[in-house]
Amino acid sequence: MLAPLIKKLERRFAISKADRAALESLEVIVAPIRARNSFILEGDAPDHTHLIHSGFACRYKALADGTRLILSFLIPGDFCDLNAHLLGSVDYSVRTLSDCTIIQIPRGELNSTLLSHPILDRGFRWMSLLDESILREWLISTKCRSAEKQVGHLFCELLMRLQAVGLSQEESYDLPLTQADIGDATGLSTVHVNRMLQRLRGEKLVEFRDKHVNILNLKALTAFSGFNPRYLHLSSELTGT
Amino acid sequence: MLAPLIKKLERRFAISKADRAALESLEVIVAPIRARNSFILEGDAPDHTHLIHSGFACRYKALADGTRLILSFLIPGDFCDLNAHLLGSVDYSVRTLSDCTIIQIPRGELNSTLLSHPILDRGFRWMSLLDESILREWLISTKCRSAEKQVGHLFCELLMRLQAVGLSQEESYDLPLTQADIGDATGLSTVHVNRMLQRLRGEKLVEFRDKHVNILNLKALTAFSGFNPRYLHLSSELTGT
DNA sequence: CGTCGATTTGAAATCTATCAACGATGGTGG
DNA sequence: CCACCATCGTTGATAGATTTCAAATCGACG
Numbered sequence: 001m002l003a004p005l006i007k008k009l010e011r012r013f014a015i016s017k018a019d020r021a022a023l024e025s026l027e028v029i030v031a032p033i034r035a036r037n038s039f040i041l042e043g044d045a046p047d048h049t050h051l052i053h054s055g056f057a058c059r060y061k062a063l064a065d066g067t068r069l070i071l072s073f074l075i076p077g078d079f080c081d082l083n084a085h086l087l088g089s090v091d092y093s094v095r096t097l098s099d100c101t102i103i104q105i106p107r108g109e110l111n112s113t114l115l116s117h118p119i120l121d122r123g124f125r126w127m128s129l130l131d132e133s134i135l136r137e138w139l140i141s142t143k144c145r146s147a148e149k150q151v152g153h154l155f156c157e158l159l160m161r162l163q164a165v166g167l168s169q170e171e172s173y174d175l176p177l178t179q180a181d182i183g184d185a186t187g188l189s190t191v192h193v194n195r196m197l198q199r200l201r202g203e204k205l206v207e208f209r210d211k212h213v214n215i216l217n218l219k220a221l222t223a224f225s226g227f228n229p230r231y232l233h234l235s236s237e238l239t240g241t
Numbered sequence: 242m243l244a245p246l247i248k249k250l251e252r253r254f255a256i257s258k259a260d261r262a263a264l265e266s267l268e269v270i271v272a273p274i275r276a277r278n279s280f281i282l283e284g285d286a287p288d289h290t291h292l293i294h295s296g297f298a299c300r301y302k303a304l305a306d307g308t309r310l311i312l313s314f315l316i317p318g319d320f321c322d323l324n325a326h327l328l329g330s331v332d333y334s335v336r337t338l339s340d341c342t343i344i345q346i347p348r349g350e351l352n353s354t355l356l357s358h359p360i361l362d363r364g365f366r367w368m369s370l371l372d373e374s375i376l377r378e379w380l381i382s383t384k385c386r387s388a389e390k391q392v393g394h395l396f397c398e399l400l401m402r403l404q405a406v407g408l409s410q411e412e413s414y415d416l417p418l419t420q421a422d423i424g425d426a427t428g429l430s431t432v433h434v435n436r437m438l439q440r441l442r443g444e445k446l447v448e449f450r451d452k453h454v455n456i457l458n459l460k461a462l463t464a465f466s467g468f469n470p471r472y473l474h475l476s477s478e479l480t481g482t
Numbered sequence: 483c484g485t486c487g488a489t490t491t492g493a494a495a496t497c498t499a500t501c502a503a504c505g506a507t508g509g510t511g512g
Numbered sequence: 513c514c515a516c517c518a519t520c521g522t523t524g525a526t527a528g529a530t531t532t533c534a535a536a537t538c539g540a541c542g
Binding site: 429432 | 497498499500501
Binding site: 178179180190191194195197198 | 487488489490491
């Protein structure tokens with residue numbers, strides 16, 4: 001059940017059989033949720049932690065003027081609200097983009113597992129920092145990259161992240177988003193997203209059609225969009241205390 | 242020595258005498274650093290944690306094309322690289338904006354203090370999440386707010402953060418930045434920052450002159466720039482596990 | 483068949499960047 | 513004390529990117 005999560009952790013940490021067993025023995029609730037459903041709202045203080053098992057979701061904030069801004073995409077193996085308990089409540093909302101199955105893990109149980117399994121604790125902190133690192137890169141994207149590069153960069157990031165949980169083919173992957181979703185995530189208007197997609201397609205860099213991304217020339221695309229995978233910290237752990 | 246840090250923590254947590262004593266007994270190194278000095282570089286793996294004692298600094302990334310993008314402002318009481326050890330190395334650089342004094346705390350010593358003082362551990366995690374929360378708000382700013390609102394929003398945020406460590410007067414504070422710095426932080430050109438400052442001044446919302454911010458009408462400014470202090474999580478801890 | 487959501491296209495409006503230049507300031511060295 | 517230089521703030525004009533508005537097309541689905 002926790003396969004994507006474990007897969008992600010194993011890429012970077014030496015997870016022992018005991019660690020894995022501890023995770024697998026957690027008493028979780030598995031819930032299917034339909035697409036476009038906000039299952040965590042800003043201000044909530046959930047007593048369960050939510051983990052994506054399948055499907056795509058996003059963190060977002062709804063602004064006063066009705067704009068919805070996507071703060072991060074959540075893919076299988078990602079936690080929605082890992083640290084909510086520390087801040088008291090979440091300051092963003094979470095909603096599904098496609099049909100999803102969400103795993104709910106009781107807060108208290110998870111905490112005690114982490115207490116007795118330091119590697120897991122470390123891994124979970126690492127995931128939280130990864131979120132932050134991605135956030136920083138998005139900030140850079142919106143500020144410094146042209147609309148076209150921004151969209152290209154996003155496709156690169158998603159490829160790497162989906163690879164890490166085994167959800168990509170060679171250089172293509174399913175992406176159940178609309179162009180409007182990409183607009184919400186990049187801060188571009190839907191119309192402009194459309195034009196940028198056409199341009200990227202015309203330049204034989206990426207195609208995004210029928211909810212499927214097909215990267216035609218990965219090398220050229222990463223070069224063009226200034227994508228440097230370092231910020232995803234996906235390589236195995238070499239240093240550290 | 243650690244006054245700003247303790248002040249910040251106390252606003253939200255019940256810090257006991259023992260906790261405070263533990264912090265104060267840390268063997269720290271105090272270093273004065275001149276303005277505009279990068280003392281942590283992307284890729285570094287410092288064995289000390291850096292805490293701002295006085296002055297202004299920033300996290301930033303230098304891009305290939307020479308652009309410098311500020312990811313966050315660091316004020317007294319803020320850590321520069323609290324979690325660097327978990328990721329192995331920092332993925333951003335840190336530099337002073339004004340003359341600063343920086344406190345260096347040995348990583349290992351800090352860790353053991355946190356292990357024996359759960360409230361502090363909690364507080365430190367909270368600070369790290371706060372960083373992330375501010376990052377999210379910046380992302381929203383650059384994507385959804387006009388240049389003028391963005392600058393106004395920044396002044397609101399800094400007021401609140403400086404208040405939390407006792408570094409503001411009524412509704413004004415010293416801010417040792419140039420207009421170019423504000424540009425690097427907001428992703429606007431220096432020229433445009435200048436015009437926005439003039440406009441904000443003309444509308445009797447804020448003045449920024451001689452390294453000093455004077456908020457003329459806080460209520461109007463927060464309303465105008467869509468500032469909601471919730472994301473700073475500064476109120477005292479009411480909920481939580 | 484009609485409808486709804488998603489994608490596509492075109493034209494105009496708006497915002498922000500860029501380029502270039504100027505004034506003010508403060509510090510430095512002669 | 514003055515000349516010089518560098519940095520910062522200011523102003524104007526122009527160019528480019530992106531948004532907004534409006535409308536057409538397309539496909540899926542009841």
